[in-house]
Amino acid sequence: MTLEAILDAAMTLLDTQGAAALTTRNIAVALGCTQASLYRHVRNREELVTLLIDRALSVASSAPPDGADWAEKAAWSSRLFREHLLRHPGVASLLRGTERLGPNSLAGMQYSLELFITAGLSPRLASAAASSLATFVLGSVRLNLGLDTSDPEESRHRRLLFRSRDAAVFPLLVQYADTLAEVTSDDEFEVGLNALLTGFRILIQDSNTTHGQGPSRG
Template identity: 80%
Template sequence: MDEPSRTAEAPRPGTAAWWLARESEPARQRRRRSLTLEGILDASMALLDDRGAAALTMRNVAEALGCTQASLYRHVRNREELVTLLIDRAISVASTPPPEDADWAEQAAWSARLFREHLRRHPGVASLLRGTERLGPNSLAGMQYGLALFIGAGLRPGLASAAASALATFVIGSVHFNLGLDRQDPEERRHRRELFRSRDAAACPLLVQHAEVLAEVGSDEEFEVGLTALLTGFRALIEHADHA
C-alpha cells in the first residue's frame, strides 16, 4: 500500500506549523487499541538500529509490528512524519540533567558527550538528522536547557540560542563525519599510515612526514579538541559580555 500523499496545504513534517497543527488536531481514531504511537516508535528505532535508515519504511514497520500499513496511518500519515517524531524522541537524551555541582562549561561538555555517545550507539538516528528541524517537544526541552545554561552563564538570549545550536551542530557533525569508520581498528590505522606515506612528498610533505602520528588521531581526540575550542570561544563571548 502506498503512503497517503500530503496535500499542498499541509505543512511539511518537522516545521513549526506542522508541530502546531499536530498539537491542535483532535485525537485520531484508533481501532486497534494495542497499537500505540510509542509502540510504533519503539519498533522503528529497533528497525533503524538493526537494518539502517534505508530499511525504515512504513511497510517494514508494519511487518515488525504484525499490523497493516493502514493501522500505522492512524498514528502517522507517512514516513516523513514517522522520522520527525522518531528524531524528536531520540533527541530527548540531551535533556538529561548533568551533575548539580558542575559549572556551565562542565554542564555543556557533559551534555555534549552524552548526546554524542547516544548518537554513536544509534548511527541510524544520526544519519536521519540532516536538515531536520529541532522543534518537537523534546527538542524544545533541549532548547530550554541550552538557553538556561548559556543565559545563566552571561550571554544575551539571542547569542545564548546561537551558542546552544552551535554546540548541538558540532556534536551531530562530529558523529556524521565518522559514520562507518572505526579508527580504533589496528588494520585501519595501518592502512592510513600506508596511505599517507604513499603520497607524493613534494605535493603532501606533511602527510608523509607525520604519517605515524596522523594515523593515530581518532574521532575521540578530534571531538575533544573541537569541544575545548568551542567552550573556549564561549568563555570569550561571556567575558566580552561582562565588559560590554
C-alpha cells in the same frame, strides 16, 4: 500496539537497514500488523520520523553531575548526544530544521538557552552558541559514519598511505605518519569541543564587559 512499540520497531529498522527502509509498510511487517493499525497512532511517515527523532534527542537532557558549571554541563550533554548518535547513526541522517522539533527537542532548546543566558550571553548569542554546539556534534558524527578510526586496520592503512607519499610534496604527512595514523575521532571531537567551549568563555567575558551588547572583538 502502542506508540512506544512502533517507535522501537522504527528505530530497529533505522539502525539495521537505514532511513530508506523507514516506511509504515516495513514497520507494520516488523510488528505483524496492518498499516491501518499504525495510523491510529501516527498520521504519516513524517510524523513518525518527528516522534522518533524527538525521542532520540531526549537522551541529551539527562541531568549532568551535581555542581557542574555551564561549560561542564554543555560538555556533558554534547558527549551524551554524540554517544547516542554513534549508537543510532541513522538518526543523524534524519535531523534537519525546525519542522521536526517535538516536545523533547524544544525542551532541549530551552535548556541550552537557559544555560548560556545564565552564563552571561545575550539571547541572540546564546541561541547561536547552542546551535553551533549541536551542529558540531552532529557534524562530527556524520563525518565518521561507517568509519572506526580506532580500528587497528584503519590506523595501519592510514599509516601506509601517509608513508607512501612523496616527501617533497607532502613533507608533514610523511614525517608524522605514525602520529597522524593514531588520531581517533574521539581525539578530534574532544579538541573541537574544548575549542568551542574556550570560544564561548571569551564571548561570555566580552558580553559581561560590554553589558550584554555582544563581543568586542571581530
